[in-house]
Amino acid sequence: MSDTIQGLLSQSAKGIKPSPIREMFHLIRKPGMISFAGGMPDPDIFPVEQFHQGADILLEEGRDILQYGVTEGYTPLKEFLSRWTAPKMGREPSMDEILITSGSSQVADLLTRATVDRGDYVVCEETSFLGNTINMYNQGANFLTIPCDENGMLVEKISNAVDQARAEGKKVKFIYTIPNFHNPLGCTLSLERRKELVAVAKDKELLILEDDPYGCVRFEGDELPTLYSLDDAGLVLYAGSFSKILAPGTRVAWAIGPKDLIRTMTIFKQGVDTCTSVVAQALVYKYCQSGNLDAFLPKIVSHYRAKRDAMEAAFSKYLPKGEVQYVTPKGGFFYWLTTPNIRAEDLFQRCLEKKVAFVCGAPFFPNGGGEHSFRMCFTFASPEETDRGIKAMGEAMKELLAEKG
Amino acid sequence: MSDTIQGLLSQSAKGIKPSPIREMFHLIRKPGMISFAGGMPDPDIFPVEQFHQGADILLEEGRDILQYGVTEGYTPLKEFLSRWTAPKMGREPSMDEILITSGSSQVADLLTRATVDRGDYVVCEETSFLGNTINMYNQGANFLTIPCDENGMLVEKISNAVDQARAEGKKVKFIYTIPNFHNPLGCTLSLERRKELVAVAKDKELLILEDDPYGCVRFEGDELPTLYSLDDAGLVLYAGSFSKILAPGTRVAWAIGPKDLIRTMTIFKQGVDTCTSVVAQALVYKYCQSGNLDAFLPKIVSHYRAKRDAMEAAFSKYLPKGEVQYVTPKGGFFYWLTTPNIRAEDLFQRCLEKKVAFVCGAPFFPNGGGEHSFRMCFTFASPEETDRGIKAMGEAMKELLAEKG
Structure with a gap:
């Protein structure tokens, strides 16, 4: 250089x-x-053929799809997601609680911008998805790491770790967790610990980033409730993605969270990339709306x-x-x-x-x-x-x- | 909140x-x-029909296009851009001098991440494109603003402004300019001032962000050389975009610049959104490669x-x-x-x-x-x-x- x-x-x-x-x-x-x-x-x-079958939307809706979109996301896709995610979310999220992003890494990126000043702390699993932790690090974040066992993060250790950090004058902003089929550990956070995690976030006044790209890829056992659905304090930001259930080349993902936080992240996104590719969003919407997502x-x-x-x-x-x-x-x-x-x-x-x-x-x-x-x-x-x-x-x-x- | x-x-x-x-x-x-x-x-x-005609690439190359792409960008599109931009750039940029981005706002965003700490200064036209200046501000940048006339920025004022700022202990990082058909002023930087601008950047050790979404949309008069082509010090980062010459809904744009800077921006982008939508990049590539861009x-x-x-x-x-x-x-x-x-x-x-x-x-x-x-x-x-x-x-x-x- x-x-x-x-x-x-x-x-x-x-x-x-x-x-x-x-x-x-x-x-x-x-x-x-x-x-x-x-x-x-x-x-x-x-699903190459099914995805391609939706390409007629580029012809039918070309005037809209080729134009700038609103930063919040392509409305038909947001409406689909509101309905489709309702069972996981516990209710249909409203339009101002959803933000379409360019991959779910952008959810973590925008949350980090919205909360982390250089030197601030993020709580995460001792072993965590490096794509996101490295991006947080590259924005100046430090980490309080919590060990895991086969039932996920040892949630009971968070409270002390946060107290100690705060006693040392450190600012702790959010808990980053991958509750389902953890990347890279493969473990899943137990129901009891999910409840504890939501409680500790409320008690310690921390946001939670619930990163859930793998939640739909369950081979056995019963689905566990999302942290988002267990939270009554409005502190969970849920990140979902089409990368593992449709195709990562679309780079279409979404955030669902407290509307004021979604709003702040949306303002950052206005400057970052204006909006997620409308072309990609529309193709994903057409694929989903045709029933392919659930069928596949x-x-x-x-x-x-x-x-x-x-x-x-x-x-x-x-x-x-x-x-x-x-x-x-x-x-x-x-x-x-x-x-x-x-x-x-x-x-x-x-x-x-x-x-x-x-x-x-x-x-x-x-x-x-x-x-x-x-x-x-x-x-x-x-x-x-x-x-x-x-x-x-x-x-x-x-x-x-x-x-x- | x-x-x-x-x-x-x-x-x-x-x-x-x-x-x-x-x-x-x-x-x-x-x-x-x-x-x-x-x-x-x-x-x-x-060009709704022509753009849609390229959709067969989703079928033919689906296995690649639906997969994660490399952060640097879809190689066929980069190769096309290397050839297509050569007349403006003065030569064919090499693959490691090009980064495909999610809109040209991402070029400004990544450059700001790469250079600006909270409180640092950016030189720009007194009146400038607010999408980028607000994003820079939202990352902590301040501005040294330079007045403009109908021939663009009054480049002769930059040197003093930078000297004075530096004498006050301020860190000045880059010059942000829109040389062609300025947004919002409509003016175009004269050839003489282009040469001066490149010289002042070299003299004052500043990068230049040459934001050029409108360069191809010229109604009369002769095209002027890009700052990139006039620069012999490796200090110009050129931002081009398909938004105004094809369609903004694609959110596909590009940066061309010094390879070490492109590399640093690429590492930031790894965490930000992994890569620009490969689906969108491939559709844009197919459109361009079929001759539509030049024909249109x-x-x-x-x-x-x-x-x-x-x-x-x-x-x-x-x-x-x-x-x-x-x-x-x-x-x-x-x-x-x-x-x-x-x-x-x-x-x-x-x-x-x-x-x-x-x-x-x-x-x-x-x-x-x-x-x-x-x-x-x-x-x-x-x-x-x-x-x-x-x-x-x-x-x-x-x-x-x-x-x-």
């Missing part, structure tokens, strides 16, 4: 961290690479359940016995593997030589840790690739263990 | 300013309203030239003689009217009663002023609406002048 530009950078830019996952997109796309890295849907089940969800769920099972079968078949710890996820996209005797970074390098990619654990820990863990996405690779990739991974593990002696 | 949420807001959110133009979108859409407000293209000339530009230019002429004819016909000052724009979307004896806000209220909307001047002045000026977009309203709307405006002016006595 030229000295002149270097001298003009903001504090955020000087300390900027890239997203290891986004950085790997080029790697993943290399010919012959087997990727368990990005949280990518299986292109084999993209069971196919996604059964397809990914089979892929999860195939990955776990391959783990059992190929990975060295007793060397790998994991909990079977009941939904979502990810296995979280821990290898006490192998460093994830060493395994990553060895696997890359064998043309197998995953995401190392460390970047998922905003405050450090995770050197012996890594994330495996089971949705993207084909069954044949999964078998071949895990076999290669098992060989890599055995090599590393043998070298260690 | 609840006290709890109020207490959690960031400094930016506490002082947030909405965009008057975005706020007016709902107003503009009211039945019977004649709008000269938003900088909106004429939906009558949206002359139609846009002649259509808008006629609309400009119709608006000016209506000014002559209906507005009170000697009361309104303006310069005929040689391109772009806007007239800038000054009424020394009428306050724009009074005229706005009176026109609204007559169902005519425009944008008052004051919000275009980041440091105050403009109470007797306003912006009129000539591209959106139909010829019949323009005639009727300016007639009503003339009546409103006469009423206000009569009341003043």
Whole structure:
């Protein structure tokens, strides 16, 4: 970088961290690479034809769709979402409680702008979705991290952590959580802890960002109520997305939350990108309104359940016995593997030589840790690739263990 | 807003300013309203059929287009832009000098993130595009404003302004300018001043944001070289957009600039929205690659030239003689009217009663002023609406002048 530009950078830019996952997109796309890295849907089940069938809306409504849209979002899509999300939300959200965003990462981005000054704190799972935590970090946020078990965040630890931070003069703004089929841990927050979490937010006067891209991708068990539906204090901002239930290439997602907060986020969005692509919103609307979304969800769920099972079968078949710890996820996209005797970074390098990619654990820990863990996405690779990739991974593990002696 | 949420807001959110133009979108859409407000293209000339014809790409390339894209942008579109922009840029920009964005407002947003800490300064025209200046303000920027005449910014004033600010300990980061058919002033920066501007940026070690959504919409006279092509110091970030030459509903735009700066902006974008809608990018690419962009530009230019002429004819016909000052724009979307004896806000209220909307001047002045000026977009309203709307405006002016006595 030229000295002149270097001298003009903001504090955020000087300390900027890239997203290891986004950085790997080029790697993943290399010919012959087997990727368990990005949280990518299986292109084999993209509803390409059904999505294309809706393209006539570009002709029929072209005058509106090609024009600037209102920042709040394409009204027909908002109306659809109000009805469609009502069972999860506990009621039909009103139009001023919904904001259509450019991916659900934009929900986190706008909330961070609305609440975080440089040096402020965000509470999150000790291990969290790095796309969002890195963006928060790049805006100047620090983190109070709360450990998790297989029932999600240890919510009872939040209160003390917040009290202590505040006693030290730190400003704590919101709790960021992924309650369903956590990325990367795979765990789901229990009902009891959901109630506790909403109560602690109210008690400590904190907002909650409920990031729920995987909630509809449940393989077994009963759906649990959203934090949004349990909250009576107007402190939960719910982020939903079409990325995992339709297609991420649309970049259409939504926020549902307290209308004053939605309003503030909308004003930020006015300047950021004016509105989410109306073309993309209209195509998504047409797809949903034609009944495809509901018709297709069971196919996604059964397809990914089979892929999860195939990955776990391959783990059992190929990975060295007793060397790998994991909990079977009941939904979502990810296995979280821990290898006490192998460093994830060493395994990553060895696997890359064998043309197998995953995401190392460390970047998922905003405050450090995770050197012996890594994330495996089971949705993207084909069954044949999964078998071949895990076999290669098992060989890599055995090599590393043998070298260690 | 609840006290709890109020207490959690960031400094930016506490002082947030909405965009008057975005706020007016709902107003503009009211039945019977004649709008000269938003900088909106004429939906009558949206290439609806040609754009829709490209929709087969959703079928043919669906597996890729529906997937996450790389943050840098859809490669075929970047390759097209490299070739297509070469005459303006002076050479074909390389792939790592181009970033596809979600509207050109995102170019300004990402540059602001990359350079501006709260309290830092941006140099801009005294009267500037409020969408971008308000977003910069909402991120904590202050402004050094430079007056303009019909040849654009008085570039010779920048050096002193920057020196003085720096002597006072202020950090100045970049110069924001709209060199062609300025929004809202309509003026175009002369060749001599372009050369001076690039020289002053180099001398004072400042970046330049060259915002050029209107450059292709020239009604008469010869195209002038871009600042980007005149710069030999790698300090110009060029922002281009499909909003005015294809359709704003796509929300597809681009930045071309020094690769290290593009890289930093790309890392911010990773967290902000992962990538611009791949669906929208692919549709835009297909439209362009089929030759439509070049075929359609002359139609846009002649259509808008006629609309400009119709608006000016209506000014002559209906507005009170000697009361309104303006310069005929040689391109772009806007007239800038000054009424020394009428306050724009009074005229706005009176026109609204007559169902005519425009944008008052004051919000275009980041440091105050403009109470007797306003912006009129000539591209959106139909010829019949323009005639009727300016007639009503003339009546409103006469009423206000009569009341003043």
